[in-house]
Amino acid sequence: MKKEHIDQINAxxxxxxxxxxxxHFYFVACGGSMALFKPVEFIMDCECEIPATVYTANEFIHRSPKALNENSVVISCSMRGETPETVKATKIAREKGALTISMSHVVGSSLWNACEYPIHYDWLEEEDMTNHNHTILYSLIFNILNAISPSDKYARACRAVERMDAVFKANKEKYKEAAKEFGSKYKKEEIIYTMASGGSSGPAYSFAICILMEMQWINSSFIHAGEYFHGPFEITDSDVPFIIVKGIDQTRPLDERAHAFCKKFSDKIVLIDAADFDMKDIDEDLKGYFASIVVGVVLREYANALAEFRGHPLTVRRYMWKMEY
Amino acid sequence: MKKEHIDQINAxxxxxxxxxxxxHFYFVACGGSMALFKPVEFIMDCECEIPATVYTANEFIHRSPKALNENSVVISCSMRGETPETVKATKIAREKGALTISMSHVVGSSLWNACEYPIHYDWLEEEDMTNHNHTILYSLIFNILNAISPSDKYARACRAVERMDAVFKANKEKYKEAAKEFGSKYKKEEIIYTMASGGSSGPAYSFAICILMEMQWINSSFIHAGEYFHGPFEITDSDVPFIIVKGIDQTRPLDERAHAFCKKFSDKIVLIDAADFDMKDIDEDLKGYFASIVVGVVLREYANALAEFRGHPLTVRRYMWKMEY
Incomplete structure (x- = not known):
């Protein structure tokens, strides 16, 4: 991790x-940046008695949680740092006396200036993924957990972040062919569901709304694996595609149950099983948490392949950045 | 409200x-019953500093929140009271010393016996909707708020519950024709999105997963109106149907923004605007909260009409209750 990032996180x-x-810890962002917070909301809920909640920024602004005050910590994130709702939410939180920490790829962005403690992260153009958004966030969160309640586990987790670049790359490579097969086989689908639970809900939600709907104009919905049996499973049929993520954290039994049922009735299941990931030398008791962010990296390969086979680049938009909204 | 219900709520x-x-208040259930808790999670977040969180039951079981202990209140719900995950979650919570309150339509059900404080509610077969699930829940929640922090507002809200039967019926009647028009016009759609924010997220999510996916086998996804602009809006096109709910609570600006954009590009918008509801003599400062449960009642009319025009009764299932899962 670069000194710049370490210093910002430490501050x-x-x-x-x-x-x-x-x-209260409030995690505030929109879309893909909001999804980034889901695995850490999960980690906080499992590890810490202080409540931690993810909000889409405009809901946070207008809902105006009663508990938001000088005892609160608000962590927000925006890639370019110019998402108006996220900037405004951060300003409001700061006005109310909350401690504001914001992550952005752009130093000096509006979000950067709105918060008290800005943290920079690298993005795709950087070869070394150690300082990408998910690893920077994990470093921040495990350092916070270690500050609140010092433990060997959290100290090891802080160090594990440094080993994630190799893990990401090993799995990008490992899933390259499977991703191509996915792109080739599913390029003509008009709807693709994603399903996961626990920490992997974040990347699975992100794939549904940012990759499929936003960047590919394919209908989608993220289905929580625990909710699947209470409504959504009735949509299952031989020709209905599902991308199912089986995590290796505490909620894996939910994913296993959903997959076991779904594969009986759908012939179009794409399974991403984190048990197959090459987690290198990540400690056993941390693998579950770290696998959730590997899911996101692997799914990005699937996104690239799908875009390639469909001749529809991930950068194409019809509305975003093209008009006022 | 019947004496039986009043006594159970009071206890x-x-x-x-x-x-x-x-x-911490934990709201634990699955599917439609879980969706029922979203408006009260919203109310609690706006009105109370104690954190309140909705979980799908199996995620609650396996995630096992660290803060769950003898200082926690766990409120669970299951119509028949036999949803295995919800029963198990309630048992686990009780074992951990949490106060357990459960709502069920069936007295003596497994859920009824699992908790310390069971509360019965009536369902569709009862003409008087005062004791239905949403009103019983609102009565419970506003009584709890009034116990924690007594106020005229909460006392008025407790009394307002008694006037909701008339409100529900007035709006069922008011939307009868619009519901038929919806059923007739949208009966052949293969996908219908729902969109809302704030307290109305519950009924809009429920309509997507329980009515459209489960009971009509129509593809769907609930889109949070605040998230719409951060991915999902790119799926908008002239022939993509959206049911948009505009609530009258604090997050209405989110719904207005989403509707204003969506109607420019989709010719298939079904708008449910709570500002048009006949809220009778519900106090001005309570209308927003109570409108969220009217949304659910109005959407039920839309569900009935859709089922009628499609010749696909709401009771038909292909998997549910027919096999082990």
């Missing part, structure tokens, strides 16, 4: 330490 | 009062 964590009684 | 509220320091 934020020191500020968290200084807040004596934290009442 | 639960007295038990909540006796817990000195409540650290």
């Amino acid at each position: 934020a964590v020191e500020a968290v330490k200084k807040r004596k009684e934290i009442n | 639960a509220v007295e038990a909540v009062k006796k817990r000195k320091e409540i650290n």
